[in-house]
Amino acid sequence: QKEVEQNSGPLSVPEGAIASLNCTYSDRGSQSFFWYRQYSGKSPELIMFIYSNGDKEDGRFTAQLNKASQYVSLLIRDSQPSDSATYLCAVTEGGAQKLVFGQGTRLTINP
Amino acid sequence: DVKVTQSSRYLVKRTGEKVFLECVQDMDHENMFWYRQDPGLGLRLIYFSYDVKMKEKGDIPEGYSVSREKKERFSLILESASTNQTSMYLCASRPGGYGYTFGSGTRLTVV
Numbered sequence: 001q002k003e004v005e006q007n008s009g010p011l012s013v014p015e016g017a018i019a020s021l022n023c024t025y026s027d028r029g030s031q032s033f034f035w036y037r038q039y040s041g042k043s044p045e046l047i048m049f050i051y052s053n054g055d056k057e058d059g060r061f062t063a064q065l066n067k068a069s070q071y072v073s074l075l076i077r078d079s080q081p082s083d084s085a086t087y088l089c090a091v092t093e094g095g096a097q098k099l100v101f102g103q104g105t106r107l108t109i110n111p
Numbered sequence: 112d113v114k115v116t117q118s119s120r121y122l123v124k125r126t127g128e129k130v131f132l133e134c135v136q137d138m139d140h141e142n143m144f145w146y147r148q149d150p151g152l153g154l155r156l157i158y159f160s161y162d163v164k165m166k167e168k169g170d171i172p173e174g175y176s177v178s179r180e181k182k183e184r185f186s187l188i189l190e191s192a193s194t195n196q197t198s199m200y201l202c203a204s205r206p207g208g209y210g211y212t213f214g215s216g217t218r219l220t221v222v
Contacts (some may be wrong), residue, residue, distance in 0.1 A: 032208070036210075042215070042216075043201055043214060044154075044201075044211075044213050045213070046210040046211065046212070049209070049210050088154070090210070097142045097159075097161060097205055097207065098156060099205075099210075101153055101154040102153065103153040
C-alpha cells in the first residue's frame with residue numbers, strides 16, 4: 001500500500017507569517033505531486049502541482065519537491081485568516097492516473 | 112473551468128435501500144474516480160474508471176459498484192445501504208497529467 005504522510009496538526013500560525021506544510025511519500029515511482037485546500041464542509045480544491053525537483057511559486061504559495069528524500073512541502077507566505085483550512089498532499093501512484101492522499105494538515109491562521 | 116457535478120449535496124436513505132450517486136463532468140476527461148472521506152481516515156478510493164465501460168476497484172470497493180455507460184457520467188451504486196456507509200462521497204475527474212477536479216460532494220446518511 002502506497003503511503004502519503006502528513007502531520008495532522010493542528011498547525012497554528014499568526015497572520016502575516018509563513019506557514020510550512022510537509023508531506024512524505026513512500027512510492028519512489030510517483031511522478032506528480034499536488035496540494036489541495038479543503039474548507040470545512042467543502043470539497044478539496046487544487047492549489048498547486050509540481051512535477052520536477054526544486055521550487056514552484058504561484059502568488060503566495062510555493063511548492064517544494066525533493067524526490068531523493070521523497071519529500072514535498074507547501075509554503076504559504078503572508079498567511080491570511082482565509083488560509084485557515086485543511087491541506088491535503090496527493091501523489092500519483094507510480095505512473096498511474098489515480099492519486100494517493102495524505103490525511104491532511106489542519107491549518108489555523110490567527111489574526 | 113472543468114465542472115464536476117454531483118446530483119445531490121445531502122441524502123438520507125434507509126438501511127437496505129439501493130442508492131445511486133451520480134456524477135457528471137463536462138470536459139471529456141477519460142479518468143473518473145469515486146472516493147469517500149471520513150474523519151480520521153482521509154480520502155479512500157472506492158472505484159475508478161479510465162474509459163467508458165471500464166472500471167477498476169480501488170482500496171475499499173466492498174458494498175459498492177459503479178457504472179460508466181457514457182464518458183461524462185460515472186455512477187456509484189450502494190447495492191444495499193448500511194449505516195457504515197454513512198460518509199461524504201466525492202467524485203473527481205482528471206485529464207492526463209493534471210490534478211483532480213472534485214465535485215461538491217454528497218453527504219450520505221444511512222439510517
